[in-house]
Amino acid sequence: MTDNKSALYAAFKAKDARFDGRFFVGISSTGIYCRPVCRAKQPKSENCTFYTTAAEAEQAGYRPCLLCRPELAPGTSITDATATLARRAARLLEENCGSGQSLDELAGRLGCTARHLRRVFADEYHVSPVQYLQTCRLLLAKNLLTDTDLPVLEVAMAAGFNSLRRFNDLFKKQYNLSPTALRKRTTEGKKHNGNITLALGYRPPYHWEEMLNFLAGRAITGIEAVKNGEYMRTVHLENTEGKHVYGWVRVGHRPKKNVLAVTVSETLLPVLPQVLARIRHLFDLSCDPNAVYETLRVMNDIRPGLCVLGTRVPGCFNAFEMVVRAVLGQQITVKAASTLAARIVDTYGTPMQTGIEGLTHIFPLPKDIVALDGAIENHFGVLGVTAARSNTIYELARALVQGEINFDLCAQPEEEMKKLMAIRGIGSWTAQYIAMRAMEWPDAFLETDAGVKKALQPYTAKELLKMAEAWRPWRSYATVNLWNTL
Structure with a gap:
C-alpha cells in the first residue's frame, strides 16, 4: 500500500478519514509522524515517507505527533x-x-x-x-x-x-x-476529575444510535445498562498472575472527534489493554465502512435504503455471556431471552459493588456452570429455561473449560462453527450468530432468521442464501443492515 506515494500524499493532503489508521506519515523536516487526518500545516511531498504502522514509523526514528495523536488511530480489521x-x-x-x-x-x-x-x-x-x-x-x-x-x-x-x-x-x-x-x-490547563477516560478512534461514519439500540434491546439486567446515550457494563478479567480483577466500564460517543470515550474504573488498570481490545471488538471500531459499502451497496438495487454506509456489526465483550444469551434466544423473543439471562445472573452470578445503578453482578464463568451439582436442568429449569437449552449451555461451558472451542481471535471461524453445531441444540442459525458476534467473522449469514426473511419478503431462505453470495465477504454487515430496516 505504501508504494504509491502520490496517491497517499493526495489522501494525506485531503485529510481523508477513510485512510485513518491505514498508514502513517513520517515528516523528515520535523522528525514526527502523523495520521492522514492531521490538521497541522501540510508538509511538502518530498519531506514525507509513508509507513504501514506506527511501529514502522517509530523504528525509522520518528516521534508521534502531539496534535493528531497516532495512538487514537483506528485499527484494521x-x-x-x-x-x-x-x-x-x-x-x-x-x-x-x-x-x-x-x-x-x-x-x-x-x-x-x-x-x-x-x-x-x-x-x-x-x-x-x-x-x-x-x-x-x-x-x-x-x-x-x-x-488521565x-x-x-x-x-x-x-x-x-x-x-x-x-x-x-x-x-x-x-x-x-x-x-x-x-x-x-x-x-496544562486541563482539569481532571479522577476518572480514567481514554479515546478510541474509528473511521466515520458511525451509527451510534443503531448500535446502542441493538445493545439496549439485548442488555442483561445487572450486567449491562444503556442510559443517556452511553453503554455501561460490569467487567471481570484475569491479570497476568491469574488474579481476578473486577470493575466497570462506560462508553460514550464524541462524533466531532470520531472517537468513543471509554471510562474505566481504576480497579481495571492491571487489565487495561484487554478492556480496550474488548471495547474495540464490541463496537467494531476496526471496521472500514467504505470497503464494506463498496461491496454491499448492490443491496440497494433490491430496495433503496437496505444498506447504509457506516453500519457496524455489534461484537461482544464477554463471549460466554453472549453465547448463553444466543442459546436462550432460540425461538423466543429478544425480551424473553433477556429475562431468562437476567434470572441466571441473579441466581448464579457474582454480586459486586460498582456505585452505578443497574450494574450489580458479574456473569457466571463457564467453570461455574460446569461445577454445579446434579443435572443442569434441575438448576435452570426453575428459572424457566427448557431442559434442552439447559443442556446446550452446559455442553458449551464444558467445551470452553476443556479448550475444545475457541472464540478468541480463532484462525478458522468456519471450523469452530462446525464444532459448535456438533453440540446438541446448536444449529446453523446459532453457530452463524455466535461467529458473527463472538469470533469477528464478517461473512456470517442468517438466511433462516425471521428478521432477515421479513426484511426481504417474499424471498425464500434458499433464494436469500443464493442472493447473499454477491455480498461476500461482508454478509454479517448485510445481516445487520437488514435488521436495521425493520
Whole structure:
C-alpha cells in the first residue's frame, strides 16, 4: 500500500478519514509522524515517507505527533489483509501488551511457531512482533499520560512496563521527551476529575444510535445498562498472575472527534489493554465502512435504503455471556431471552459493588456452570429455561473449560462453527450468530432468521442464501443492515 506515494500524499493532503489508521506519515523536516487526518500545516511531498504502522514509523526514528495523536488511530480489521495470521497476531499483541506473555505463548495461541510468526509479521508490517509490541506499550502510555492524571508509575505498569526506569529510558529515547515533560505539555490547563477516560478512534461514519439500540434491546439486567446515550457494563478479567480483577466500564460517543470515550474504573488498570481490545471488538471500531459499502451497496438495487454506509456489526465483550444469551434466544423473543439471562445472573452470578445503578453482578464463568451439582436442568429449569437449552449451555461451558472451542481471535471461524453445531441444540442459525458476534467473522449469514426473511419478503431462505453470495465477504454487515430496516 505504501508504494504509491502520490496517491497517499493526495489522501494525506485531503485529510481523508477513510485512510485513518491505514498508514502513517513520517515528516523528515520535523522528525514526527502523523495520521492522514492531521490538521497541522501540510508538509511538502518530498519531506514525507509513508509507513504501514506506527511501529514502522517509530523504528525509522520518528516521534508521534502531539496534535493528531497516532495512538487514537483506528485499527484494521482482521479480514482487511490476505495475511490474516499477521493481523490476528497484531490484535493479540495489542490486547496483551500489558500481560508480559512471550512470543512463543502468543504464537501457540495462533497455532504456529514463533519463527513462522516472526517471518509473516515482518512481511506484513516491516517490523518484528517485539518492535510492534514496544510501540503498542508506548502509545498506550502516551494516551494515559495525555488523558488521565494517573501517576507515571501506574501508567508504566498499566502499559506493560515492569520497570519505571526502563519505561522512562525507552520513552525518552523514542520520543525525545520524558513522560513527565509530555504530561506538562499536553495537560496544562486541563482539569481532571479522577476518572480514567481514554479515546478510541474509528473511521466515520458511525451509527451510534443503531448500535446502542441493538445493545439496549439485548442488555442483561445487572450486567449491562444503556442510559443517556452511553453503554455501561460490569467487567471481570484475569491479570497476568491469574488474579481476578473486577470493575466497570462506560462508553460514550464524541462524533466531532470520531472517537468513543471509554471510562474505566481504576480497579481495571492491571487489565487495561484487554478492556480496550474488548471495547474495540464490541463496537467494531476496526471496521472500514467504505470497503464494506463498496461491496454491499448492490443491496440497494433490491430496495433503496437496505444498506447504509457506516453500519457496524455489534461484537461482544464477554463471549460466554453472549453465547448463553444466543442459546436462550432460540425461538423466543429478544425480551424473553433477556429475562431468562437476567434470572441466571441473579441466581448464579457474582454480586459486586460498582456505585452505578443497574450494574450489580458479574456473569457466571463457564467453570461455574460446569461445577454445579446434579443435572443442569434441575438448576435452570426453575428459572424457566427448557431442559434442552439447559443442556446446550452446559455442553458449551464444558467445551470452553476443556479448550475444545475457541472464540478468541480463532484462525478458522468456519471450523469452530462446525464444532459448535456438533453440540446438541446448536444449529446453523446459532453457530452463524455466535461467529458473527463472538469470533469477528464478517461473512456470517442468517438466511433462516425471521428478521432477515421479513426484511426481504417474499424471498425464500434458499433464494436469500443464493442472493447473499454477491455480498461476500461482508454478509454479517448485510445481516445487520437488514435488521436495521425493520
